[in-house]
Amino acid sequence: MTDRATRVPAVVAGFRERFGTAPRVFSAPGRVNLIGEHTDYNDGFVLPMAIAERTYVAAAPRSDDTVRVYSRELKKDRSFKLSDAWARRGKWLDYIEGVARALAARGVNVRGADVYVTSEVPLGAGLSSSAALELALGLAFNTLGGGDLTPRDLALVGRAAENEFVGVRSGAMDQLASALGREGHALFIDCRSLEVTPVRLPLDDVRFVICDTGVRHSHASNGYNERRDECQRALALLQRAGRAVQSLREVGVEELDALQRILPEPLVRRVRHVVRENARTSAAVDALKRGHLAAFGRLMNGSHASLRDDYEVSAPELDFAVALAQREPGVIGARMTGGGFGGSAVVLVDGADVENLFESLARGFTEKFGRAPGLRLAMASDGVREEPTAGA
Ligand code: GLA
Numbered sequence: 001m002t003d004r005a006t007r008v009p010a011v012v013a014g015f016r017e018r019f020g021t022a023p024r025v026f027s028a029p030g031r032v033n034l035i036g037e038h039t040d041y042n043d044g045f046v047l048p049m050a051i052a053e054r055t056y057v058a059a060a061p062r063s064d065d066t067v068r069v070y071s072r073e074l075k076k077d078r079s080f081k082l083s084d085a086w087a088r089r090g091k092w093l094d095y096i097e098g099v100a101r102a103l104a105a106r107g108v109n110v111r112g113a114d115v116y117v118t119s120e121v122p123l124g125a126g127l128s129s130s131a132a133l134e135l136a137l138g139l140a141f142n143t144l145g146g147g148d149l150t151p152r153d154l155a156l157v158g159r160a161a162e163n164e165f166v167g168v169r170s171g172a173m174d175q176l177a178s179a180l181g182r183e184g185h186a187l188f189i190d191c192r193s194l195e196v197t198p199v200r201l202p203l204d205d206v207r208f209v210i211c212d213t214g215v216r217h218s219h220a221s222n223g224y225n226e227r228r229d230e231c232q233r234a235l236a237l238l239q240r241a242g243r244a245v246q247s248l249r250e251v252g253v254e255e256l257d258a259l260q261r262i263l264p265e266p267l268v269r270r271v272r273h274v275v276r277e278n279a280r281t282s283a284a285v286d287a288l289k290r291g292h293l294a295a296f297g298r299l300m301n302g303s304h305a306s307l308r309d310d311y312e313v314s315a316p317e318l319d320f321a322v323a324l325a326q327r328e329p330g331v332i333g334a335r336m337t338g339g340g341f342g343g344s345a346v347v348l349v350d351g352a353d354v355e356n357l358f359e360s361l362a363r364g365f366t367e368k369f370g371r372a373p374g375l376r377l378a379m380a381s382d383g384v385r386e387e388p389t390a391g392a
Pocket of ligand 1: 038
């Protein structure tokens with residue numbers, strides 16, 4: 001991550017070199033989810049925070065209806081015409097085209113544009129590089145087309161791009177976090193009403209550390225959609241058994257024992273995770289508000305065990321990093337974060353013990369897996385925005 005004051009001019013220069021004109025610059029952050037995993041698509045609760053690492057999109061209108069995109073990290077130059085029929089490519093361009101087409105479907109006058117993309121959010125690390133791209137791009141197309149969509153609207157456009165065009169049936173957590181992030185705060189999101197409540201993080205003495213295992217997940221090709229199907233099947237079975245529930249969010253913790261008679265394996269464990277994770281997330285928000293960090297940490301640990309054993313979306317590298325962290329001095333809680341099957345863990349640790357934690361994770365992980373994990377502090381940051389380019 002670089003300072004904004006140096007970052008934006010570099011983005012402008014990158015665009016100019018490629019396309020020869022002056023762009024407007026938009027950016028959106030990645031996110032780390034503190035607790036509430038695999039609950040968003042079950043109408044449940046989540047508690048993500050936007051991080052300091054951002055994706056930048058520099059864009060300028062063209063006179064035709066071609067969208068031409070260059071990705072600095074992927075070193076790819078691609079284009080498509082808005083007037084052509086859409087077909088899924090199974091590639092990175094689906095995100096770009098998906099956002100453009102999802103915006104157009106909502107009445108925004110999406111125009112041809114030259115687009116330059118560069119990102120500080122590591123790809124596939126479970127930190128929502130795709131939501132950051134969708135939001136920065138959404139604001140770019142919306143602004144160039146004179147649209148009036150709000151950040152919340154743009155979050156839903158991003159989710160539509162992901163669901164309908166990329167083919168990942170994700171919930172709205174990542175996009176809402178990238179849209180509405182607030183410095184110093186996590187966001188408590190009710191994924192049924194989509195109400196977003198910023199919760200101040202008491203980060204004077206403690207830090208959130210992100211440990212990227214380097215195991216790259218691709219949700220489109222792994223168990224993410226399978227978990228969604230399992231939740232849907234479980235819900236259908238509950239409804240058939242006479243329960244008046246519209247989503248797993250409406251199932252209470254006290255009902256879980258009785259559900260063992262209705263649901264087969266592994267659905268019973270999938271539901272148990274979702275129901276308890278919702279309860280943990282509500283409890284975690286209470287704990288944060290009261291400054292009860294030890295309670296918050298225990299809930300993080302419980303979340304990890306549940307994702308590992310009941311929901312089965314962890315990975316050996318995540319389990320190792322989390323278990324190692326949990327034994328270190330000053331560590332208050334640790335868990336995998338994001339969709340899983342790889343990606344990152346998040347650790348809550350006393351500020352005084354951060355350095356030791358970095359060293360222990362780097363050493364232990366490297367001994368075990370032969371390569372170093374990516375370690376960074378998570379700083380709660382603001383959501384999508386246009387960057388001033390005056391003087392850039
Ligand atoms: C991915 C999805 C989110 C959410 C998480 C799991 O990040 O994009 O919508 O479902 O997985 O909590």
